[in-house]
Amino acid sequence: MKKKHYNVFVIGSGVAGQTAAKICVKNGLSVAIADKQSFGGTCAIRGCDPKKVILQFVDILKKTEQLKGLGITKIPEISWKDIQRFKNQFTKPVPKSTEENLTELGIDLYHQSPKFISKNEISVEGKIISADNFVIASGLTPRSLNFKGAQLLKTSDEFFKLKKIPKSATFIGAGYIGMEFCFLLATLGCKVTMIDNGNNALSQFDSFLTDKLVENMKENGVEFYFNSEIESIEKLRKNVQINFKQESKKKVIKSNIVFNTSGRIPATKLLDLEKATIKSDETGIIVNNFLQNETNRNVYACGDISSKSLPLTPLSGLQGHIVGNNIVKQESKEFTNPLVPSVVFTYPNLASVGLSEEQAKSRLKNIKVYKGDATHFYNAKKGNEKVYAYKIIINERTDVIVGAHLLSSEANECINIFMIAIEKEMTVSEFKKLIFTYPSYSSDLKNMMKDS
Incomplete structure (x- = not known):
């Protein structure tokens, strides 16, 4: 295998990774970035940005429905194909423009998820690469569900590629993503079902308000099943059948499509962290206030993968800034959790x-x-x-x-x-x-x- 050395090797090309990489390269360090997916990160390509492009059309529908008969005589017709085409104007240019920008700065790019082979070495694209510092900014990945037929589940990534609105859809998991997509499809005429193992949606939000939101969505045709456990999913000729229990009672639902919206977990599985003695848990890479790993001081983590972060783009940029500066000048920037608002973009x-x-x-x-x-x-x-x-x-x-x-x-x-x-x-x-x-x-x- 060929060998190469960098001052800084970044894993993940989202806001956090890019921010750290740019600070380092502008301070004269040799830098590389690897990503197994399209360069640009989740938010810009398959997350908040395209989601908001689509949701604005659905918001217009809800507003006109409220005013029908009070001045609105006809609800607008929505063209899903045109919406997808418009959304693509925002997402499609991102990978190419990101790669061009990073390359112009002198950053080397690798299109594969690396694996650690020692405390200061990784294997990627058939090369052994060593680095003085590693920045892990690989973000989150959909949580895997373990029951028979789980391979039939679709993810939020696939939601953005829908060619048409399904007649029926089921979501497993009533968190941010599930509730937003649930609302979106229901407004566009899809028969929507939400299944969750908790006793309410959006557990991190105030129940006084979530109760009202759920009730409103029920009135708009969404069917909710709380305190429920999926037993299996099976493929039928045209539909998918979901077999589950709600408080010990067996239930069966059939849908055109079923989405896993049960949450996202740190994307560490492919990295072989243990070979580099990098400590991590369910919160991500364990870091101190300088966003430096506790067990391998050559490793930093920023963005959603960091144990001190939340899945919010502004926080990812802030952490990337701190990591970049701490690599350039050790322990020069300390992270303290800022006050961060959270929003669920239902209507x-x-x-x-x-x-x-x-x-x-x-x-x-x-x-x-x-x-x-x-x-x-x-x-x-x-x-x-x-x-x-x-x-x-x-x-x-x-x-x-x-x-x-x-x-x-x-x-x-x-x-x-x-x-x-x-x-x-x-x-x-x-x-x-x-x-x-x-x-x-x-x-x-x-x-x-x-x-x-």
Whole structure:
């Protein structure tokens, strides 16, 4: 085997890996990147970016449905083929442009997943490569499910390649991806079923709001089965049959297609980490505050694969920046978890930032909770919206806002205002002094913190 040496070898070409690689090469280090998939990462090619392109059309459908008979006489027709063509304008150029950009910077590219063969060596594309430092930024991969017929399951990657909307679809797993795609297909006329082993959807979000979201989706034709375990899946002539138990009762569903949306896990399986004494667990590569592996100090991890990360693109870029700088100058940048909002892009959006009610109760002596239904607010009434709710958490002793949870058509934007308020430790009285445009959804936020 041929041998080669780099100062830095990066595994993964998403935002985290690219950011670290560019910092290193611009500081005179020799750098290479390997990726077994198309260069550019999950978010840009088969994740948040294409998802949002598609979802905007579905949002328009929901808005026009709400206003039908109030000024809208006909619901628009959606062309899935045209939507896919439009989406491809964003995703198709990414691999080529990413490779060209990295090559121009002098970064060598490898199109295979490497395997560690020692603490400072890997095998990739028939070559033995050594490096002073390795950056693991390989992200997450769909969780494997173990039951008979599991090979028939489709993943979110395959969802983006659908040539037409199926007549029926089943999702296994009511997390972010499952709920968003479930909502999308149901709105486009597909008969949708959601199966989950928990007692509700989106377990990391506030149940007061998730209950309302699930109920709304039920009214739009989605069938939910919670507290359920899949026993097997079998291929029929035209459909797929799902055999499962719900609280010991046997159930059977038939669908055109079944998606595994049970979550994603760190993509470490192909790397042979143990040969390089790289410590990892279910959270990813174990790293310290400098994003350096605890058992192999030549290895850094950033982005979704890092034990100190969340699956969010802005955090991946931040961690890539920290890793790149720490390789250039050891221990020059320390990672501290920033306040990060989360959004589920259903309609309405479900958004959250800061502490949940349970977290606040465990950390603070006394809290105040503002929660309620906001469908009587002007913005909800003008849009004929049937779902609009909130829960705001306050430290009662200091009057400081510590958590915000929103369910509305504009929650994805409004949650950023609460992020700033919490980051700046604003009190309720200080927040209420802010002047927002009116009548905007932002102006509603002050009304959510009124004593009854």
